[in-house]
Amino acid sequence: MIDRAQFVRTAKMSSGGKNVIAVVKNNAYNYGLEFSVSAFLEAGIHSFATTSMDEALTIRQIAPDAMIFLMNPTYDFESVRANDFHITLPSLEYYYKYKDELAGLSVHLEFAGLFNRSGFDNVSDLVEIINDMDVLPTHVQMDIAGIWTHFGYADELDMQEYEVERKMWLDTLSSIKKTGHTFKYIHAQNSASFARDGLFDDHTHLRLGIALYGSRPYATLPVSDYEQSMTLKAPIVQLRHLRASQKCGYGGSYQPGKDASVAVVDIGYGDGILRKRAEFHCMINGKCYPIKALMMSHMIVEVDEEVSLEDEVILYGSDLRIDEFTNLGVGANSEQLGALNYNSLKKVIINDARVYQ
Ligand SMILES: Cc1ncc(COP(=O)(O)O)c(C=O)c1O
Incomplete structure (x- = not known):
């Protein structure tokens, strides 16, 4: 269940x-691309x-004016042009190979830094691109709109x-600025970097x-700035009593050691619950209960007499934050x-103001 109003806030x-x-990316961290883009626009x-190009095309449908x-790196220049996408420029090699196709497109120069998954690794190559563009006739120039x-x-x-990668980047940026080129988009910081440093000087976007x-990208940050809008819950399919000597689960993985009541819950790792999550508790009626076994479609929870078949079992919610686990x-x-399997889980959106308009 996702509270849309909370998501926007x-x-x-x-x-x-x-x-x-x-x-x-990745279907908006699995919250759903269309849901998230429309909520972000509202925010x-x-x-x-x-x-992904497919995701970019979907976003364009929802947000005709968005950047x-x-x-x-993309090679589908036709779709980029038709949809006015901005694209990364990852290397000198790419630039020279696709220079003709790049004419008229908006590119953001990519600096590799210590992450080094893609991008330029020195200032002189970046400067070479800017200088090379400057001497071309305007109609064949690309727009160097950003750097990142x-x-x-x-x-x-x-x-x-x-600290090292931050310095490398900020030094690179100040060298590039000496060319006199101005960028409409300068962006480097993910959630953790923003939480640590605020928005860097001269950067246009996070x-x-x-x-x-x-x-929260790390646990010492205040929860109030990062309210979780998602609750993940599952029904109980059966309540059972186990004797101390009885085992339960694959390979008898759970043995209560005393007479115990357990709830068999309709959720498992096949729904995307990480196995490590089962080492901790879940919540039923606001009370914590230990998870004892996690299978593909089921979970065993040790419960007490307060729990009944109709109760819901919460795995994540505002009191069970993903970031705490x-x-x-x-x-x-x-x-x-990303692991949550929405082919088997049902996604319900609540507090969707658009529905009531
Ligand atoms: C290139 C790039 N920028 C930004 C982000 C956002 O990072 P975060 O989710 O930590 O804010 C990601 C996430 O993987 C990324 O790959």
Whole structure:
């Protein structure tokens, strides 16, 4: 269940009134691309980034005037042109190979930095592109609209490399600025980098993912800035009593050790619950109960006499935040969100103001 009104509030709150490019790749962190883009528009966000052409095309349908940035190198120049997408420019090789196709398109120069998944790794190559463009006749020039990088260490608070990559980037940026070229879009910071440093000077946009979706990039941040709009719950299919000697689950993985009541719950790792999540508790009627076994479609929870068959079992919610379990070692926030299987889980949107208009 997703509370749309809360989703919109969280998007506004977590971006702190700054200009944002919302990262909506992987079906908007599995919240749903169409749902998320329309909610982000309502939150005042008009720029979007994804890795996929299909997603970019869907975003264009919903947001005819938005800036849509393709973060992966693309070769489908026809679709880029037809839809006015902005694209990454990842290397000198790419530039010279596709120079003709790039004419008239909006590109953002990509700096590799320490993350180094893609992009230029030195200033002189970046300057070469700018200079090469400047001497071309206007009608064959591309528009160097932006410059960007991605940090690989901003989320790693116990590592020093973030300071190194941040300095590399800021030094690169100031060297590039000496060319006199002005960029409409300068964006580098993900959720963790923004939480650590605020928006860097001279940067036009943040490029946020997880914070917009209501998870703190690290646990010392205030929950109030990152309210979680999603609740994940499942029904109980059966209540059973086990004797102390009885085992239950594959390989007899759970043995209560005392006479116990258990709830068999209709959710499992096949629905995308990370296995590590089952080492912790769930919530029924506001009370915590230990999860004892996780199977593909079921979960065993040790309960008491207060629990009845009609009760709902909450795995994630405003009192069971995804980021709290991430902090306990249950994967990463985006890993749990991305794993949720909406072919088997039912997604229900509540508090959707559009429905009542
Ligand atoms: C290139 C790029 N920018 C920004 C983000 C957003 O990061 P976060 O979800 O940590 O805010 C991602 C996420 O993976 C990314 O790949």
